[in-house]
Amino acid sequence: MLGAARQKMLGQSLQRIRPMEKVFRSYSSAAKQMTVREALNSALDEEMSADPKVFLMGEEVGEYQGAYKISKGLLDKYGPERVLDTPITEAGFTGIGVGAAYYGLRPVIEFMTFNFAMQAIDHIINSAAKSNYMSAGQMTVPIVFRGPNGAAAGVGAQHSQCYAAWYGSCPGLKVLSPYSSEDARGLLKAAIRDPDPVVFLENELIYGESFPVSSEALDSSFCLPIGKAKIEREGKDVTITAFSKMVGFSLKAAEILEKEGISAEVINLRSIRPLDRSTINASVRKTNRLVTVEEGFPQHGVGAEICATVVEDSFGYLDAPVERIAGADVPMPYAANLERMAVPQVEDIVRAAKRACYRYVSTAAAA
């Protein structure tokens, strides 16, 4: 069973997802298909065009067109003054970006992955997040830090960590994590326009995935609000919260659960900080059961915060303990079979939802 499921998983992460009616009824009209990569590229292009203060800086963003081709065409269009290829010094170019932001420019700093951003985390936290407060409003930091976050495929421990919980705990930062192309466009535009420092956590495996985009989202003034989650799928039996790639997994899990008579509500968080506590709580008050899903390590994760907030605000509404699905508590292994076991899969989410609905059969019996 595991082998077949793994085939399916790998296959789908490399293919376009076929649109499903339930998921996309919330879009005004599925006018066009757009990959997340195209969405990010167009958002960057439009914001750089609209505001000459916006500029992009990072390794390989210029001549190479971006390590993941997100910045394709931007060097040709805006020139080397606004698309800067940097030496290999994350701490360096992050610090320089912060300095430019102090001055009043609006830098977009690209990290090849957020794993490498750890070299720059002092500047992200101590220079960017805290400066507005420490300077009593004299030094604002309208900067965006973006790049792939979390696990890719077969890249091992130092290239696979999810940093949502780390940045999500820090006051002064806003932390966003898009799932679909519309998310990517709307949230990146919002991030670039925001006067506060924003950490924008993308996912390498979804760059190539295609989603329908409404005509509203194609407009250059399109923007999504920061701090609002999106109900991707309505349901009444159990709430599943997720962000980034796990939204896709949760939607698949919801379909499987549907067949077994469990109606799952899937919430795409979109925003890790500020967390949309009211949407989450309203959903739990409706369904009375909660499963949190994330790729990152379990201890002190995003799910822990969601669980705490639901216990604080909606304790009386819970009919079952909160279930947390997270990555395994080990550094990410490389071998494909081990990696698969270290990251949440659709069946993990399905089992957790069933446990929350007291439909769970013990592991011994299921094996």
Next chain:
Amino acid sequence: MLPDSQVAGLNQSKPRNSAVLRITLRQVLDFPGGKVAFTPQMEFLSESPEVRSPCYRVLDEYGLSIEHSSFAEVSKEVAIKMYSDMVTLQTMDTIFYEAQRQGRMSFYVTTIGEEAINIASAAALSISDIVVPQYREPGVLLWRGFSLQEFANQCFGNKGDNGKGRQMPAHYGSNKHNYFTIASTIATQLPHAVGAAYSLKMDKKDACVATYFGDGGSSEGDFHAALNFAAVLEAPVIFICRNNGWAISTPLSDQFRSDGIVVRGKAYGVRSIRVDGNDALAMYSAVHAARKMAISESRPILIEALTYRVGHHTTSDDSTKYRSADEIECWRVKRDPVSRFRKWIESNGWWCDETEMELRSSVRKQLLHAIQVAEQAEKPPIRDLFTDVYDVPPANLCEQEKLLKETIKRYPQEYPAHVSV
């Protein structure tokens, strides 16, 4: 002709006669990065120079102009302001340090011994130049017009503090004076400075950035990144290193093994100079020239100012524990930059004992008054706990502020009386 044994180790064909040897010697190759000439002599570049980089100085230790020295002219007005500000800085340090020792202030950082670096560099810059300090450069802010009351307010964290009581004492900052707010993190200001300089360049402004750091700060990774980037980006930034001999208790020999900081400029492709940091005129001239080059040629400049940290690292340090009191005393008295500059302005007939007494007593009075006022002033309102985390206060903080206000109203006896909401 070289013996085969010597040549064998070199990656070249063995010269069989002198004609071939000559051709080999004249060859250069176009490696990535440019042409490089070859040499058949295996020579390692020495780790330390035979002669250390010389130090630029214009006034001798008696405050007299050295013959044939070149320096930028300083008018009587500017010279008197420079001297007055050096005295003010020195006096402020003495009085605020004492206030901390008396328990009136929680913490303080003195600049004793480095007054010339502070004031002279500030005097050579223009107000449109952005200053990105470490934390031992209040003199630059003083020169630009930050008042003694404002200094005191920040140290006492009262409601007059333009920093809203957010930071420890001596962490000044003022947009009005083009002086970035001080952060405690070491050397993080260096890449910030490069970013700001790059922005100035993009805006085509007739201004540069001046950033300061110590000998200890030069060991941080950010120093490397900043110098390297500044050279690559061709950013108009002046890096001013206050090499004062000590990083808390770490002496230079434990900090690095290079010939100070000036030699590192060359390593990054940055023009650099070593200056006597206790010679106000030399400092002024060097910064003046550096500024011109930085702006007109759009390049970074590195200035290493040699000096001595006469005071303790901060009030949390007792430097007599790791260095001799004699050494400190020698620098404090015999090599005081303030009295050295005084001798120069006196020799020009611009200063005398009377003006000296007047200045010192006036400044002392002002400082004592400033402390008194600052101490008795109200602390910042409670609402300042919640603002400036973000541009617009988020819902959770608004809620918490409301809750806090209600709690204070209900239990006023649990909260200090003189703090407003």
